Amino acid sequence: MADWSQTWTFFQGEWHEGNLPIWGVRTHAIWLGSSVFDGARVFEGVAPDLDLHCARVNASAKTMHLNPDVTPERWIELTHDGIKRFAPGTALYVRPMVWAERAGPQALPPDPESARWCLSLYDTPMRKPDGFSITLSPYRRPTIETAPVDAKAGCLYPNNARAMLEAKSRGFDNCLVCDMLGNVAELANSNVFMAKDGAVFTPMPNGAFLAGITRQRVIRLLRADGISVVETTLRYRDFETADEIFASGNASKVMPITRIGDRALQPGPMFRKARELYWAFAHGG
Structure with missing residues (x-):
């Protein structure tokens, strides 16, 4: 039991x-x-x-x-x-x-x-921001024509689970999941951001995933702090060449990604700023 x-x-x-x-x-x-x-x-x-x-x-x-x-x-x-x-x-x-x-x-x-x-x-204790590894999943996010992707519905999560399990079978903690066109949608269990040349980028909501509440809050906080946040179409290669990658979600809020494929990453200034701003917001700062 x-x-x-x-x-x-x-x-x-x-x-x-x-x-x-x-x-x-x-x-x-x-x-x-x-x-x-x-x-x-x-x-x-x-x-x-x-x-x-x-x-x-x-x-x-x-x-x-x-x-x-x-x-x-x-x-x-x-x-x-x-x-x-x-x-x-x-x-x-x-x-x-x-x-x-x-x-x-x-x-x-x-x-x-x-x-x-x-x-x-x-x-449920908050996870420490010690980072995790990611790869590209062979599985895809469904479209609005094939699943209720506009709801936080339990029936969507077995597909996320099999994507994560497949990634774990190859030695990774999580994975980037693409939409049906091959554009990155999100991680298996949370939204994703990347930073490049002083700006932050995140997949544009296109109906293949929920634009999370924490995600939207992080975007507003970063923009209010003067940081450029671009919602756009991103491919896996964009993440492979990013300066840093981090995730947002309900369970752990803002977390760094410390490896993509064979490439090690360090928690960077954009991740630290996003987490700092979110914690200040959450506590009324």
Whole structure:
């Protein structure tokens, strides 16, 4: 049995401690993949952009044709209530989820009014910014015509997982995943930036990936600090010849990449500036 970290989940009107089993064998989400979720962070007592994460999970639910009876304001209220159940300063991951419980008349489209939801908070220490290695994945990101890439949907993540597992089989921690045209979209589990000649570049949102909330925040912070950030079409070769590469995401916020292929990299000034600015923003600086 898994040794889960301290977890509290709000479901059907009350808080439950531990790993709560809430899905049955006929739940549409585990049978036909109708779940959506989001992920926010609470570290050192703050939850940056919590309102945006709570709004996004509801938008994702709408994209999947689900009608949950919970508002972004309710998610926020419950998050702050849940934080009180942990020791002060605990690094928490906040995960609101929505899913369909029942199928519709033809099974595949769920019954939108059967949407259920829960909010889980659990102890997850922030990873140290010690960097990680990347390569190019042979797998691709789907398009809007082939998958619900405009939602933070659980059904998208098995493809990300197989990309990461393939990279790990070759001795890398993560990988750059391209869209169907061969342009870099993102890492297997987060958005990506590169720096070259004093400017920062990141893949242009083109419908193949979610332009993450932390990504958007980092872009705004860097631009406000006078740094040029260009959203553009990038190929793997651009990253191979970059001065530095770093990632942004909900779990670890801003992280350096220290190897691409056989080439070692050092955490550079753009990474350090992005992380410094993000931490200042998160703490009201």
